[in-house]
Amino acid sequence: MRWLVEGCSSGDSLVFHFSGHGMKxxxxxxxxxxxxxxxxxxxxxxxxxxxxxxxxxINEAIVRLLGPGVKLHASTPSSTPATAAPxxxxxxxxxxxxx
Numbered sequence: 427m428r429w430l431v432e433g434c435s436s437g438d439s440l441v442f443h444f445s446g447h448g449m450k451x452x453x454x455x456x457x458x459x460x461x462x463x464x465x466x467x468x469x470x471x472x473x474x475x476x477x478x479x480x481x482x483x484i485n486e487a488i489v490r491l492l493g494p495g496v497k498l499h500a501s502t503p504s505s506t507p508a509t510a511a512p513x514x515x516x517x518x519x520x521x522x523x524x525x
Contacts, residue, residue, distance in 0.1 A: 431488055436495030444502045449475065465502070 430440055446468070450461040464475035492498060 428488070428491065431491045431496070431498070434493060434496045436493065438495075439497045439499065442498065442500045451475075451477075 430442065434440065444465060447466040449464050449466060451464055453460065453462045456462075463478040465481065466475050467473075470476075489498065
């Protein structure tokens with residue numbers, strides 16, 4: 427996803443959209459509710475789901491690359507929309523447009 431943010435400058439507005447299915451999986455107690463949230467891409471049966479921890483790592487890596495004045499809007503209408511919401515500690519100009 428680095429291609430999305432490369433070459434951006436102040437005033438640019440970027441959009442990331444994922445529309446699909448999500449699910450909750452039992453975990454080892456690291457989550458307060460006892461479940462990991464996951465997105466199910468088209469090829470998840472062959473390559474697996476994308477866990478919330480992985481999405482948070484992607485968010486942090488991509489958002490850190492945003493220059494001043496660049497906005498990133500993320501829309502993830504799925505059964506687990508909170509998965510893609512940036513963490514509250516993220517010093518970014520990212521907007522979450524979940525359903």
